[in-house]
Amino acid sequence: MQKTAATLAELDTPCLVLDAARMRRNIARLKARLAPFGVRLRPHLKTPKCIEVARELMETPQGPATVSTLKEAEQFAAAGVKDILYAVCIAPHKLARAGRLRAAGVDLTLVVDSVPAAQAVAAHARATRDRIPALLQIASDGHRSGVRPADDLLVEIGRALQDGAELRGVMTHAGASYDLHGAAALAEIAEQERRAAVSSAERLRAAGLPCPVVSVGSTPTAHFARDLSGVSEVRAGVFVFFDLVQAGIGVCTPDDVALSVLASVIGHQKEKGWIITDAGWMAMSRDRGTAKQAVDQGYGMVCDAEGRPYADLIVADANQEHGVLALRRGSRAALPDLPVGALVRILPNHACATGAQHERYHVLDGGSNPVAEWRRFSGW
């Protein structure tokens, strides 16, 4: 592990730079927005995978928190987080590993959306005499997992869980919100997400089943919901850093994006208008989430080392360790003069994907020199 560098120019490129001031502004914004609704924020820590960022996000050092893998649960538990929702349907052979975390004192909640999984959780609970809590995943927009609110499976799964384990509530995630744009559409899908979760909770309660937790959320819906009646907690993850996909959806602007990749210019193809850097798709990730949006940002938007965007300059193409900077098609802007060795910072399409390519954050805090290095973890 290298020492904290005194200036960005001392860092080995490519590397990940985190603007902590922007991150804190993003966190404060969502917390302020949710405050009037009286719901808890259960931040999704799959975006940062870093304890220092988690502590900025969580209400208390013990949580609550959301994770997407048991590795995340274990890493955050080792750092003192106690209230963790593992928000991906459990595979039965992972129950022993989940059980070890619970035996160590972590209030780990699982998710199921099928009778076989509920039966496996209940059987494991009976065998280990640990009434493992689980949320029932509801499909609010049909984009991925979950049971539809009107499906009779709902009560069947709830009963299968209660046969030894604990039905703690319902959860849903409006992943389809990522394909929308603007406040009206996002408010509408947020209401659809809320209604799916609340109506499912009501059906379970009407069948005599408990349902204390009603958990909803995605970064777009969390920022645009107008009503959260009946909801007990909101999950959101990528808002902590934001990214160009979220800017394209209309949840933030590029000025809110707290994550960037520092890169060095390594060459030019002048007749083509290309500037070549050492940040290829290995550093940016292969995520091309803006390709289907109104503004395609290539593999990222290029800024100077202080974080100020160059007009119309994007990472137009990428190989493993090469990024090709070029002006957007049709742009009349001038290609900036960036000699070999010049530093640029590139805002990513998708903070979760870009972050995952790196082992640490170089943290800026109000200035343009790094003040700390925060470790990220990866794997499963």
Next chain:
Amino acid sequence: MQKTAATLAELDTPCLVLDAARMRRNIARLKARLAPFGVRLRPHLKTPKCIEVARELMETPQGPATVSTLKEAEQFAAAGVKDILYAVCIAPHKLARAGRLRAAGVDLTLVVDSVPAAQAVAAHARATRDRIPALLQIASDGHRSGVRPADDLLVEIGRALQDGAELRGVMTHAGASYDLHGAAALAEIAEQERRAAVSSAERLRAAGLPCPVVSVGSTPTAHFARDLSGVSEVRAGVFVFFDLVQAGIGVCTPDDVALSVLASVIGHQKEKGWIITDAGWMAMSRDRGTAKQAVDQGYGMVCDAEGRPYADLIVADANQEHGVLALRRGSRAALPDLPVGALVRILPNHACATGAQHERYHVLDGGSNPVAEWRRFSGW
């Protein structure tokens, strides 16, 4: 680090499985193909990033080898590799780090394609009294970096290098071969790659400059070149594992793909014909390289735990930790019955990208139980 599991079913999913028998077959195939040409193979180790795989690939434990980052150079040097080409144009601020490897006895060769970079290398060489060798990168197909063979810059860069450093030769990479298909087109671009490198070497020699090394290569051109006269070495990387992109180009078949991601079924959306697994894009990578080919493989081709493909079953969509298996559009095959907890193995689009999402290989060697764990490294 977990112990080597006795069976695949004991592994935590998702994880990376390497079929060492297929890997050895792939390596033997390319070595046999190149033998009659009398060229050396300088394998690109950016694909495996693993010393055990590197040793299978290299002619000797000391090399030669190609890398794409200084981290790779350092990791392989620490394991005894001495002859290393760092095949990405050097950023001047990386010269000190490169110089430390050379001071430790590694014959590290750099790459430049501009006068400023050549001047920086020469200045560093003079200052450290180390005649650093560098290859001049030639653009053989205009897809990325390099100087065109006809450009007068060629001699200018060569002379700038010789002013303290060592012009050791030329290198080129026909990256455009990835967009082609079939033997005839690949033989043609291989000849274009050869001609660009050899004619550039001849121009340098005619100007009185040395040019002992003429280095060409990519996996597709290495497998289809019909003539390598004037070439001293061939570089190729992804052939060690192969992948669905290479199968789409026509360099291999899916039966040659040595890398797969082991995943668990975690749910179903029966009315949609979806099987949900725990291998999302974090495990597969965001690489969608087959999207522009004749057969779009989604995020990968689905096989059973023994590695036998299911007819027409692909990873049709992916979220961070969710993969959605579905039949190809228009398929008449039956969706296999894969209950919650079932294991599948998924062949990746791009072995370099998928491998990079993982920390280790679980190695199969002729059977269906893992016999070893090999560590991968990442970062820069």
